[in-house]
Amino acid sequence: MQYHLDGFRPGDPCVAQADAHTDEKAAQVDVAIIGCGPAGLTLAAQLAVIGGMSVRIFDRKSGPLEVGQADGIACRSMEMFEAFGFVDRVRREAYWVNETTFWRPKAGAEGLRRADRIQDVEDDLSHQPHVILNQARIHDFYLEVMQNAPARLTPDYNRDLTSLTREEAAEYPVTAVFDCLDAPGQTETVQAKYVVGCDGARSAVRRSLGHALKGDAARQLWGVMDVLAVTDFPDIRLKCAIQSASAGSILLIPREGGYIVRLYIELDALHGDERAADRNVSAQMLAQKAQAILAPYSFDVKEVAWWSAYEIGQRVCDRFDDATGPDGTDQPPRIFIAGDACHTHSPKAGQGMNVSMADTFNLGWKLASVLKGQARPALLSTYSSERQAKAQELIDFDRDMARLFSEKPKTPAEEAQFQRYFQTHGRYTAGVETTYAPSQIVGEATHQHLARGQRIGKRFHSAPVIRLADAKPLQLAECLEADGRWRLIAFAAADDDGAPGRGVARLCDFLSQDPRSPVRRHGTADADRVIDTRAVFQQPHRTLDLAAMPPLLLPRKGRFHLRDYEKIFTVTGDDAQDIFDMRGIDRREGALVVIRPDHFVAHVLPLDGLDALARFFDGIFRAPA
Numbered sequence: 064m065q066y067h068l069d070g071f072r073p074g075d076p077c078v079a080q081a082d083a084h085t086d087e088k089a090a091q092v093d094v095a096i097i098g099c100g101p102a103g104l105t106l107a108a109q110l111a112v113i114g115g116m117s118v119r120i121f122d123r124k125s126g127p128l129e130v131g132q133a134d135g136i137a138c139r140s141m142e143m144f145e146a147f148g149f150v151d152r153v154r155r156e157a158y159w160v161n162e163t164t165f166w167r168p169k170a171g172a173e174g175l176r177r178a179d180r181i182q183d184v185e186d187d188l189s190h191q192p193h194v195i196l197n198q199a200r201i202h203d204f205y206l207e208v209m210q211n212a213p214a215r216l217t218p219d220y221n222r223d224l225t226s227l228t229r230e231e232a233a234e235y236p237v238t239a240v241f242d243c244l245d246a247p248g249q250t251e252t253v254q255a256k257y258v259v260g261c262d263g264a265r266s267a268v269r270r271s272l273g274h275a276l277k278g279d280a281a282r283q284l285w286g287v288m289d290v291l292a293v294t295d296f297p298d299i300r301l302k303c304a305i306q307s308a309s310a311g312s313i314l315l316i317p318r319e320g321g322y323i324v325r326l327y328i329e330l331d332a333l334h335g336d337e338r339a340a341d342r343n344v345s346a347q348m349l350a351q352k353a354q355a356i357l358a359p360y361s362f363d364v365k366e367v368a369w370w371s372a373y374e375i376g377q378r379v380c381d382r383f384d385d386a387t388g389p390d391g392t393d394q395p396p397r398i399f400i401a402g403d404a405c406h407t408h409s410p411k412a413g414q415g416m417n418v419s420m421a422d423t424f425n426l427g428w429k430l431a432s433v434l435k436g437q438a439r440p441a442l443l444s445t446y447s448s449e450r451q452a453k454a455q456e457l458i459d460f461d462r463d464m465a466r467l468f469s470e471k472p473k474t475p476a477e478e479a480q481f482q483r484y485f486q487t488h489g490r491y492t493a494g495v496e497t498t499y500a501p502s503q504i505v506g507e508a509t510h511q512h513l514a515r516g517q518r519i520g521k522r523f524h525s526a527p528v529i530r531l532a533d534a535k536p537l538q539l540a541e542c543l544e545a546d547g548r549w550r551l552i553a554f555a556a557a558d559d560d561g562a563p564g565r566g567v568a569r570l571c572d573f574l575s576q577d578p579r580s581p582v583r584r585h586g587t588a589d590a591d592r593v594i595d596t597r598a599v600f601q602q603p604h605r606t607l608d609l610a611a612m613p614p615l616l617l618p619r620k621g622r623f624h625l626r627d628y629e630k631i632f633t634v635t636g637d638d639a640q641d642i643f644d645m646r647g648i649d650r651r652e653g654a655l656v657v658i659r660p661d662h663f664v665a666h667v668l669p670l671d672g673l674d675a676l677a678r679f680f681d682g683i684f685r686a687p688a
């Protein structure tokens with residue numbers, strides 16, 4: 064992490080200097096976010112970190128979540144937490160899902176047998192683990208990021224959204240009215256340039272748009288409980304999918320802290336207007352059901368920390384915004400929905416919280432870029448197109464997973480099918496399979512062969528490197544902060560040591576001097592404020608000369624024009640951990656990888672693909688005034 068750029072400041076470097084919009088609670092704002100769940104908080108944290116915008120976030124609850132709800136954190140979400148700077152705390156507190164076991168009824172006898180035991184996440188899928196941590200803790204971390212960011216953003220609790228209207232000609236075209244639950248009879252009205260509904264499965268924002276969640280009419284009822292129990296079940300500290308002969312199924316998830324365990328118990332489907340409350344589910348009933356499924360193992364529940372019976376249908380909206388016409392050309396989007404507000408699914412694949420956070424990580428930088436006048440408003444239409452397709456795919460996956468989970472396999476082949484499905488879709492549940500189609504922000508795969516392991520449209524796949532200036536080993540992803548910046552990573556050709564006239568230096572000359580350069584056209588006082596250029600060389604770090612590197616890779620920044628020394632990297636020197644080999648980078652030609660602010664690979668180009676690079680950014684950014 065870098066700090067002290069604009070002068071030495073004592074104290075916690077995570078607390079940024081406040082900006083002009085410090086928690087101003089204005090009646091007119093750039094962005095109003097409805098809902099303090101994972102989707103709303105990810106968006107609020109990202110906008111707060113980027114700074115320079117007025118943002119408010121509202122929730123009808125009286126304060127932050129304390130217990131319960133989702134807990135599975137996919138590797139991809141951990142990569143995102145790394146970008147927000149709190150991944151190390153999650154790693155320390157969380158349960159790590161390293162292996163998963165499958166339990167089935169014993170053939171021709173009472174009881175259960177372990178049918179299989181597998182590695183949970185395949186090697187090198189991500190440099191971050193798959194972990195389990197209470198959703199409430201994730202909320203805490205986001206709230207801290209918001210509070211420490213330049214905007215010092217804090218939520219407005221006790222605000223229940225009751226109406227949302229859009230009036231085209233106004234500077235702040237969307238008006239939100241809230242009931243003040245802490246002052247009965249009073250309302251608060253806020254006008255916003257953009258409103259994002261992160262208000263959960265019964266979203267008022269979705270209703271105001273007239274969008275419907277489409278999908279299964281029946282909703283699955285789930286019993287969930289976090290318990291402290293004494294048991295002789297041997298895999299109590301491993302994630303297990305357990306199918307009994309006739310008592311039902313459990314998904315068992317060990318929790319953080321070493322003792323507590325979560326049980327997901329599938330109950331019956333709800334039909335029509337039936338609600339979970341109509342089924343009289345109780346903690347005692349869930350504990351009894353768990354004992355019956357696990358028998359003959361004992362399961363003596365000592366304390367129920369949290370339990371819930373919650374209903375989930377597999378449903379998705381057709382659009383995630385209020386735009387009309389192709390690409391929003393008739394009415395550009397002003398109101399968006401994200402997370403459970405626009406897609407719901409079962410907890411079996413552990414995706415609810417992860418996909419909700421990924422929605423708004425996709426949207427946040429786009430809103431910031433348009434609000435700051437950098438990108439054209441057309442950029443905002445890519446949110447719905449990218450995330451709706453992802454949600455639809457998730458629903459299809461979840462339906463298959465749910466069917467396999469509930470079905471009773473009759474033969475060993477059928478039994479093996481579930482394990483296989485689970486294993487082969489590990490990449491999917493890890494969140495790293497999301498692929499966005501070509502668009503204004505995802506290039507065509509013409510030069511994909513130059514970086515085969517950095518697939519265009521997928522998230523940038525990190526690997527270890529050494530930072531040249533201070534010989535620090537790190538993951539390249541550590542430089543992908545959640546700060547709304549684009550990144551250009553130049554992977555140098557084998558004979559390129561950064562000297563003038565070679566590929567990386569020619570690219571840097573273009574970027575810093577040519578009038579067509581996106582860095583020059585869209586940069587500000589600091590050359591890396593909008594587009595951050597970095598380079599990775601193939602030589603061992605001790606053989607390269609830092610002083611001979613192109614000035615763009617050692618930019619002068621801040622009020623003292625200090626040099627930034629953290630943009631140049633080399634291979635690790637360990638052949639098994641060589642980023643060029645691990646990610647299929649062409650050693651002879653090198654490659655230029657363009658990374659979006661949400662970490663997705665936007666393009667792969669040759670190092671001399673300068674026209675194509677300029678055209679790509681001209682398609683996104685406004686022409687400079």
Ligand code: FAD
Nearest residue numbers: 098100101102122123132133223224262263402403410415
């Ligand atoms: P939410 O987390 O639902 O957040 C929406 C927020 O909007 C809430 O804070 C709500 O108070 C607020 N809100 C709603 N309406 C208004 C309004 N009109 N005005 C102002 N604020 C409003 N997933 C799992 O994987 N495993 C689980 O065990 C699990 N258990 C769950 C138990 C419950 C009771 C619930 C509700 C969900 C559970 N989920 C579980 C689902 C998981 O929590 C969600 O997928 C995830 O939280 C979605 O995040 P979100 O931000 O989209 O919505």
